[in-house]
Amino acid sequence: MELDFDKTGGLVPAVIQDELTGQVLMLGYMNQEALDKTRQEGLVTFFSRSKNRLWTKGETSGNTLQVKSIIRDCDADSLLIKVNPTGPTCHTGSTSCFGEEAASNRATAIRFIADLEEVIQQRKANPVEGSYTNFLFEKGVNKIAQKVGEEAVETVIDAVAGELDTMKGEAADLLYHLLVLLSATGLELKDVVEVLQERHKK
CATH class of the missing domain: 3.10.20.810 (Phosphoribosyl-AMP cyclohydrolase)
Incomplete structure (x- = not known):
């Protein structure tokens, strides 16, 4: 160069x-x-x-x-x-030296999801005794899919009832179990995002 x-x-x-x-x-x-x-x-x-x-x-x-x-x-x-x-870039503790706190918060959320997916992949490749993620992998796709369905239903119930505080927890459970299901079936979140990107073009 x-x-x-x-x-x-x-x-x-x-x-x-x-x-x-x-x-x-x-x-x-x-x-x-x-x-x-x-x-x-x-x-x-x-x-x-x-x-x-x-x-x-x-x-x-x-x-x-x-x-x-x-x-x-x-x-x-x-x-x-x-x-x-590996941490905040700015000496003020912000993600970016240019401020943009809303963008920083979104970036932090995106990076956390990516890190969580990486942890799930690591658990799949290198099982850890006592890990709930490994428990799910051991039970197989049917059990993981069942958990995704259960968490989706609970998220919907809280949304309809207006229970937003508990809905956040159920949505977090749903997202986690969905990431595990993707991993168990050999897919990654980027595969899903690619579908969304293609649809967005239409």
Whole structure:
């Protein structure tokens, strides 16, 4: 990846984007050494203009940015880095340095669902004694499907009755069991989302 560091005074701007949610998290600057270290270690490292040294995001907070891809722009003088954040990106505790709390909350929810699906997949591949998820996998698709049906009915009953507080819990149970059912049948949430995306185009 050739970049024109000279055109920008030795530093190029690097836009950091959540690879899963698409949310822009922050903007930093890199010199060649910072870019090389980012590639080698898989964690975003900037050149800090205030500290006048290399700075790996999360080196003190632990909230690192795991690199998923690095893309240069058409003029070869800036970068788009897609990442998997391990915690809040902003020092204020927000998901994004640009605020957007509503977007941050949505992004946090999306990432949690993705993390939950990953835990379910890990339980399937590496069973843990006493795990409810593994109990469901052991019972098989019929039992899991039954639980999805039960939770769906309970969610509907609470919705019709206007019991929104308990409905949230039932909806959470429904979503969890649906993720387990998808995994048990060899599907992933992205497969369902792809169907929704295709329908949205029509």
